[in-house]
Amino acid sequence: MSYDHKTALAPNMPLITSASELVGNYPKMAITVDCVIFGFEDNKLKVLLIRSDLQMYNDKWSLLGDVTLANEEFEDAAYRILKTRTGMTDVYLEQVRTFSQVARHPGGRVITVAYCSLLNIRHHQLKITDNELHWHSLSSLGDMAFDHQQIIDRCYNWLQKRIQEHPLGFNLLPEKFSLRELQNLYEAILNVELDRRNFRKKFFSMDFLEDTGEFEFDVKHRPGKLYQFNFAKYEKNKRKWIGIDF
Amino acid sequence: MSYDHKTALAPNMPLITSASELVGNYPKMAITVDCVIFGFEDNKLKVLLIRSDLQMYNDKWSLLGDVTLANEEFEDAAYRILKTRTGMTDVYLEQVRTFSQVARHPGGRVITVAYCSLLNIRHHQLKITDNELHWHSLSSLGDMAFDHQQIIDRCYNWLQKRIQEHPLGFNLLPEKFSLRELQNLYEAILNVELDRRNFRKKFFSMDFLEDTGEFEFDVKHRPGKLYQFNFAKYEKNKRKWIGIDF
DNA sequence: ACAAAAGTGTGTACTATTTACACAATGGCA
DNA sequence: TGCCATTGTGTAAATAGTACACACTTTTGT
Numbered sequence: 001m002s003y004d005h006k007t008a009l010a011p012n013m014p015l016i017t018s019a020s021e022l023v024g025n026y027p028k029m030a031i032t033v034d035c036v037i038f039g040f041e042d043n044k045l046k047v048l049l050i051r052s053d054l055q056m057y058n059d060k061w062s063l064l065g066d067v068t069l070a071n072e073e074f075e076d077a078a079y080r081i082l083k084t085r086t087g088m089t090d091v092y093l094e095q096v097r098t099f100s101q102v103a104r105h106p107g108g109r110v111i112t113v114a115y116c117s118l119l120n121i122r123h124h125q126l127k128i129t130d131n132e133l134h135w136h137s138l139s140s141l142g143d144m145a146f147d148h149q150q151i152i153d154r155c156y157n158w159l160q161k162r163i164q165e166h167p168l169g170f171n172l173l174p175e176k177f178s179l180r181e182l183q184n185l186y187e188a189i190l191n192v193e194l195d196r197r198n199f200r201k202k203f204f205s206m207d208f209l210e211d212t213g214e215f216e217f218d219v220k221h222r223p224g225k226l227y228q229f230n231f232a233k234y235e236k237n238k239r240k241w242i243g244i245d246f
Numbered sequence: 247m248s249y250d251h252k253t254a255l256a257p258n259m260p261l262i263t264s265a266s267e268l269v270g271n272y273p274k275m276a277i278t279v280d281c282v283i284f285g286f287e288d289n290k291l292k293v294l295l296i297r298s299d300l301q302m303y304n305d306k307w308s309l310l311g312d313v314t315l316a317n318e319e320f321e322d323a324a325y326r327i328l329k330t331r332t333g334m335t336d337v338y339l340e341q342v343r344t345f346s347q348v349a350r351h352p353g354g355r356v357i358t359v360a361y362c363s364l365l366n367i368r369h370h371q372l373k374i375t376d377n378e379l380h381w382h383s384l385s386s387l388g389d390m391a392f393d394h395q396q397i398i399d400r401c402y403n404w405l406q407k408r409i410q411e412h413p414l415g416f417n418l419l420p421e422k423f424s425l426r427e428l429q430n431l432y433e434a435i436l437n438v439e440l441d442r443r444n445f446r447k448k449f450f451s452m453d454f455l456e457d458t459g460e461f462e463f464d465v466k467h468r469p470g471k472l473y474q475f476n477f478a479k480y481e482k483n484k485r486k487w488i489g490i491d492f
Numbered sequence: 493a494c495a496a497a498a499g500t501g502t503g504t505a506c507t508a509t510t511t512a513c514a515c516a517a518t519g520g521c522a
Numbered sequence: 523t524g525c526c527a528t529t530g531t532g533t534a535a536a537t538a539g540t541a542c543a544c545a546c547t548t549t550t551g552t
Contacts, residue, residue: 073348
């Protein structure tokens, strides 16, 4: 393949009058979106995977991905993929990073943009489970297709950072939750043990947990109080961070 | 143009045996890399821009960008662009985000991946200045071509966060610098005023500033001590962060 | 009915970190 | 020599983080 496009790098070129002609001559690549969907269940962080439908990777697991369409916003593509693969809608999605290594796909150059989504496994039943779609414990992933292990690692790092600065975790819990559930979530994601009393103190001091007056009911010990997240209070009080520290 | 590609979304398809055939049928898009190069001079954060060579944007400023080549790693593309446009080498570069809005380029769909670079204006003289390449004060950018204002905004936010967690700032200073220079840098980037004594205390306590025994000499007041960054000490002591706070 | 098991709910003392703040010392310049 | 600008330095108070123990509530088993 030989290109004739006028590279923008040639200095002091005459002005380009036709933008479409310029772009028409650009080399083109395939671009996919991959969704890294984290969920939380049995005190474990999980990620949603399917079996790759490429024969060479058929014994490996793969993220939910698809090619992006010519006139489709990437974010829409991510939602489409989620919907088509799992039946889920109404999720929270964020772009994390683009993976572009020349050799990352065995079929040729394919760029992928990773979108990350956190959701409550109970609230988002899988309506479609083709290709063995199911939740995998993050701590025991098998071999992954493509560079998907790397993508998951990046997204997991992103998540660990993100959850310390934004109240994302509440997306992974039922609307009403006990403080223990909240703590389990943080411990699972950050992969640390936290002091129960200090954890409570911390979250109460942030002052957006609302006592529902209700209690846990299906536990085999003293039931804990159930709280809910008060979004309005959070928005009012959220701090902006200045804390140089490295 | 009509595509016949087998979308990965059709459930329970037979296994795909030819990866190349699959990818060959994917829709393709043009992808560019844009470099957001921050520098620091006269106590101001600056960004390197050129005049767009698209006629319709010729009265606007533009990031340093170019199309990525078929077999080129994006990071390499970013370095190539930097080198070709400015003559600079030996810089620090990081991918920040991908901008993919359908309508972001007037000539058709063009995806761009933003790479951010921080460098010392004095140490990296511009060897090429075609297309009116020069440093613009971040606080007084004119109209920008494409969505480049948005890209800069994102990169600036990224920088503000990043510089609080990693000692990037030292890239923007001479090898030997006074604490005042360091503080000016942080104040400029974070857009706040900091207490001089507390700022010093903070950085000394991090214990990677090395007293060079030298002093400033071209200032019209009592010269300050010059320090340098001790990379090895930093690597030894850098903390890992756990601090839920939002 | 009672005891044991499991986990909730609570407070305090200690330490580290952050913040606010003022005055003496140095070199340049007129 | 005196004035200006800016460096260099310490301490007290407030805030945030850490470590830690005991009484209470419910379930389960006998």
